[in-house]
Amino acid sequence: MVTINMSSAKLKVITAGAVPALKVMPSWVVAHLTKGFSVDGNTEAFNPAISINGTIQVSFGSRTELNLWKFGFIQIHRINKLDMFYAGKNPSDGSITIHVAESPVMTQKLCLDSEPEFTPWTHDTEFFINEGKVANFSVDHPASKAGFDRGNRRTERTNFLFHLIDSRDLWTVFTAMDPDGKFTHLAHVHWSLEYNYMFQWRDGKPQITSDRCSFPQPDAFALGAPTDGTLASLLARPVPPHANEMTRKAIKLAIGGSPPNRIDHETRFANVPRDFYK
Numbered sequence: 001m002v003t004i005n006m007s008s009a010k011l012k013v014i015t016a017g018a019v020p021a022l023k024v025m026p027s028w029v030v031a032h033l034t035k036g037f038s039v040d041g042n043t044e045a046f047n048p049a050i051s052i053n054g055t056i057q058v059s060f061g062s063r064t065e066l067n068l069w070k071f072g073f074i075q076i077h078r079i080n081k082l083d084m085f086y087a088g089k090n091p092s093d094g095s096i097t098i099h100v101a102e103s104p105v106m107t108q109k110l111c112l113d114s115e116p117e118f119t120p121w122t123h124d125t126e127f128f129i130n131e132g133k134v135a136n137f138s139v140d141h142p143a144s145k146a147g148f149d150r151g152n153r154r155t156e157r158t159n160f161l162f163h164l165i166d167s168r169d170l171w172t173v174f175t176a177m178d179p180d181g182k183f184t185h186l187a188h189v190h191w192s193l194e195y196n197y198m199f200q201w202r203d204g205k206p207q208i209t210s211d212r213c214s215f216p217q218p219d220a221f222a223l224g225a226p227t228d229g230t231l232a233s234l235l236a237r238p239v240p241p242h243a244n245e246m247t248r249k250a251i252k253l254a255i256g257g258s259p260p261n262r263i264d265h266e267t268r269f270a271n272v273p274r275d276f277y278k
Contacts (some may be wrong), residue, residue: 002066004176005057008133009187011174011221020048020213022197024205031144031166031195033215048139050218055135056186066134068179073138074120074171075229077113077243079106080167082251084146086159087268089201089277094155095162097263098254105253105261110241112234113140113170118161120238122172138172144195148206150255153264160277162269163177166195171226173235184236185225191218201277259270 017035054073060066062144083099087093101109118124127136144166152159173188198210225235254261268276 001061002069002178003059004184004186005059006186008055008057009174010055011187011189012053013031013189013191013218013221014051015215015218018215020193020195020215022195022208022209022211025145028147029161029164029197029206031164031197031213033141033193035142036141043143043145045170046141046143049158050139050191052138052172052189053135054137054187055133056174056176057132058129058134059132063129066129070121070177071134072121072123072125072136072175074175074183074185074235074238075113075122075138075140075173076110076171076226076234076238078110078169079168079243079247080109080268081165082144082167082247083163083165084161084162085163085237085269086150086152087162087272087276088152088155088157088159091268091272092155092266092270094152095265095268095272096150096152096154096159096161097265098150099261100247100250100254102261105257106246106250108241108246110230110234111241111246112238114238114240115242115244116240119240119242123272136169136174140191142168142169142170154266155264160201161199162197162272162276164195166193168193171231183235183238185224187221189218189221189228190226192216200273200275239256239271 019031021034023030033049035049084098086096120168122138174186176184199206
């Protein structure tokens with residue numbers, strides 16, 4: 001018989017070296033967390049920026065019995081805002097608003113943060129046992145990217161990246177799944193991230209004029225499941241859609257879409273400085 005000491009669950013969150021930063025690539029910018037960043041700008045291949053290790057005391061009659069269980073991490077991801085704003089060289093060149101994290105292109109903001117090949121977990125590594133404790137880990141490196149420019153459909157002029165905002169909340173939950181598929185949430189940590197950059201253009205490249213990014217220290221871990229009621233149904237039944245897949249699809253639909261997700265304006269935004277592009 002497997003017995004879990006629920007009060008013994010512990011999480012260790014490691015974020016040292018994870019600081020919001022921006023890399024200018026040949027035709028796009030990448031917002032990242034420095035630690036684990038890959039110079040080629042491929043957001044799918046970044047190494048971890050945040051690591052979360054979980055342990056809990058478990059007693060069991062045999063290893064065979066324990067192997068019928070799974071211990072790992074489930075992550076719930078809420079994208080609060082993903083906006084891209086573009087502006088022309090001149091006021092008459094117009095501007096473009098792109099709202100990715102809104103309907104109809106994004107059908108839900110709260111999603112399971114996993115991938116099809118190992119859903120509902122954050123990775124496919126099995127748990128391990130050390131001195132009567134079951135242990136596993138979760139890692140992540142949320143990043144965001146935006147293209148340099150877009151063609152304005154109303155003015156038929158090129159508009160250039162002016163503002164990028166990407167705001168998210170995440171709940172990383174240490175979880176046990178018994179042989180019948182029932183989930184028991186052992187402990188969790190909540191953390192958040194916002195990339196928020198504004199740009200001007202010099203010599204054909206974007207330069208940061210405002211950096212309001214934030215990556216606050218994650219909350220202290222707490223035993224059990226998150227108490228936020230909006231997460232309850234996903235925690236009880238962690239099923240797709242997956243956050244990354246939904247976001248990638250929504251970005252494509254918003255960029256190629258129409259109001260309210262994409263709005264092409266005939267004039268520039270009021271807060272675009274006169275020397276935005278030089």
